[in-house]
Amino acid sequence: MSWRNLLADSLTSADAVKRRFPAADTRGIEEAARQYPMRINPYYWGLVKDIDDPLWRQAVPSSLELKDVVCEADPLAEEALSPVANLVHKYPDRVLFLVSSQCAMYCRFCTRKRKVGTAEMVIDDATIALGLDYIRRTPAVRDVLLSGGDPLLLSDERLEWILAEVRAIPHVDIIRIGTRVPCVLPMRVSQRLCTMLKRYHPLYINTHFNHPAELTAEAASACGRLADAGISLGCQTVLLRGVNDSPEVIKELLRGLLRMRVRPYYLFQGDMTRGTDHFRTRIETGLTIMKSLIGHVSGMAVPHFALDAPGGGGKIPLLPDYVIERGERLVFKNYCGEICSYPDGY
Ligand SMILES: *Cc1c(COP(=O)(O)O)cnc(C)c1O
Ligand code: SF4
Numbered sequence: 001m002s003w004r005n006l007l008a009d010s011l012t013s014a015d016a017v018k019r020r021f022p023a024a025d026t027r028g029i030e031e032a033a034r035q036y037p038m039r040i041n042p043y044y045w046g047l048v049k050d051i052d053d054p055l056w057r058q059a060v061p062s063s064l065e066l067k068d069v070v071c072e073a074d075p076l077a078e079e080a081l082s083p084v085a086n087l088v089h090k091y092p093d094r095v096l097f098l099v100s101s102q103c104a105m106y107c108r109f110c111t112r113k114r115k116v117g118t119a120e121m122v123i124d125d126a127t128i129a130l131g132l133d134y135i136r137r138t139p140a141v142r143d144v145l146l147s148g149g150d151p152l153l154l155s156d157e158r159l160e161w162i163l164a165e166v167r168a169i170p171h172v173d174i175i176r177i178g179t180r181v182p183c184v185l186p187m188r189v190s191q192r193l194c195t196m197l198k199r200y201h202p203l204y205i206n207t208h209f210n211h212p213a214e215l216t217a218e219a220a221s222a223c224g225r226l227a228d229a230g231i232s233l234g235c236q237t238v239l240l241r242g243v244n245d246s247p248e249v250i251k252e253l254l255r256g257l258l259r260m261r262v263r264p265y266y267l268f269q270g271d272m273t274r275g276t277d278h279f280r281t282r283i284e285t286g287l288t289i290m291k292s293l294i295g296h297v298s299g300m301a302v303p304h305f306a307l308d309a310p311g312g313g314g315k316i317p318l319l320p321d322y323v324i325e326r327g328e329r330l331v332f333k334n335y336c337g338e339i340c341s342y343p344d345g346y
Contacts, residue, residue, distance in 0.1 A: 003188040007104060007153075011040040017060060021051050028063030036065060036275055037117035039106045044184050047213060054211045054243040057279075058107055065108060068277040073114040075272040077312035086123055087131040090312060093142045097131050099123060099162055100148035104185035109240055109279045111271045111308075116149050123149070132165050135172065142173040152181035152188055156196050163200040175200060178236070180208040186222035194229040206234040206265055210244050215256040227261040234265030237303065239286050240279045247292035254293070254301040264303035269318070271308055283307065283318060291320045295335025 001009075011017060014029035029038075040048075040059045048055045078088045078096075086098035101121035103110075115121035135141050144166050151159060166175055181188045182205075197203060205226060209215065223233055235257050239245055244253065254264045267289070270280040286305050293302045306315040325331035328345035 001187075003104075003185055003190075006041050006043055006185065006187065007039075009042050010105075011042075011045060012038050014061075024051055024060075025063065029061045032061035032063055032065045036061065036108075036113055037106045039103070039117065041104055041185055043187065043218070044105050047216065049213075052242075053213075054249075055213055057243050058109065058210060058240070059105055061108060062278070064278040065275040068275050070277050071272040071274040072310075073274050075274075075310050076111070076308055078112075081312050084130040084134050085127050086121075087134055089134075089138070089141075090314060093140055094145060095135060095138075095141050095143075096145045096147055097135070097166075098148050099128060099131075099146050099159075100151050100153050102153040103148070103150040104153060104181055104188065107180070109238060109270065109273075109276045111273050111276075112149075113273050113275050121149065128162060132162075132169075135166065136169055139171045142171060143176065144172055144174075145176045145178055147178040150179050150181055151177050152179045152193070156190075156193055160196050163197075163203075167200050174202045174204060176204045176206060178206050178208070182207045182219055182222040182226065182233075183209045183214050186216070186218040189222035189225055191225060194225045194231075197226070197231060198229040201230060204232050204234065206236050207262060208236050208238075209253065209257060209262070210237050210240060212249065212252040212256050215253070215260060220260045223260045223262055233262040235262050235303070236266040236268060237264065238268045238270060238279075239281050239289070240270065241281050243279070245281045245285050245289075247289050250289050251293065251297060251301075254303070255297065258298065258301050264301055266315075267303040267305045269305070269307040272310055287318060287320050290318075291335075294320070 014026040017024050017029055018026050038061050044059060048059060081088050081090045083089055088096040101116060101123045103116060106117050110116055135144060163175065166172055227233055244250055257264055269283060269286055270276060290305045305318045307318055308315050322332045323330060324333060330342045330344045332340055334340055
């Protein structure tokens with residue numbers, strides 16, 4: 001079945017969930033889906049095994065989304081940091097360019113839940129032209145991140161139009177695509193798409209896997225095709241309560257990603273996005289996970305743990321503390337907890 005047909009067969013209501021899981025909280029699903037869009041394509045739905053399992057929690061709407069009284073619609077102040085609609089310019093040398101309003105699944109924890117998949121998010125030729133124009137007249141921009149929504153939900157032709165326009169801008173060094181498609185709809189990554197993408201190097205893709213159960217044979221072949229097109233693959237995982245908030249699960253995920261030729265890039269603390277408070281973990285949980293990784297697993301598997309600062313302050317790296325004492329001698333603990341020191345005074 002083609003990826004478009006799979007997408008068209010997506011679950012968009014509680015009824016379809018109930019048919020497979022009669023015990024599901026149909027009313028909660030319906031209420032949440034009225035507020036935030038629901039789309040679970042048949043591929044991802046096939047990976048869900050049980051009510052409230054880690055994949056269910058990412059995909060199926062929950063009444064908890066409506067009980068969040070703590071978080072904000074746009075916690076990273078993206079709208080305020082957008083010089084033109086759908087282009088966020090926060091850091092000096094790079095921009096986040098939102099080129100698609102659609103995703104292959106609407107993740108319940110999405111940071112852009114306020115608009116992704118809704119009528120609020122208007123992306124058309126005119127908004128894309130304005131974004132391209134902004135990049136053209138802003139020579140400080142060296143790195144363009146295409147995101148959305150999911151850029152790989154665009155047709156090959158439309159995506160190629162955007163890539164060609166960005167690539168033609170002399171001051172743009174690299175292009176990145178942020179996409180969850182290799183995880184949630186890997187069959188979209190066709191050989192034709194990869195052949196097109198490789199014409200726009202240097203091109204990087206950061207994908208998004210959150211749980212080892214997402215590392216299927218299909219996902220592995222999608223990543224393999226992209227890697228064979230010379231595209232370096234990174235992964236931006238989000239720490240999610242009840243989904244992946246343990247050292248064992250994260251370790252298995254990161255090792256599996258490396259086997260699929262994907263290099264873990266970020267491990268994100270959950271943003272304070274309205275409707276996602278039930279997913280948030282303590283910062284301490286992430287630090288404990290980082291301690292369980294650093295030194296214990298291949299350094300290639302270790303991502304940067306970061307918090308995107310509320311208000312749009314940018315990503316703050318969070319690291320476990322290894323230094324116990326500074327001064328003439330630097331005293332520190334190694335990954336096993338042994339005390340060591342280094343003479344640092346002259
Ligand atoms: C995350 C992000 C980037 C990219 O940050 P890197 O640390 O370079 O990956 C750029 N712009 C915005 C608005 C972002 O949120
Ligand atoms: S794929 Fe990304 S943008 Fe789309 S719903 Fe999921 S987290 Fe949000």
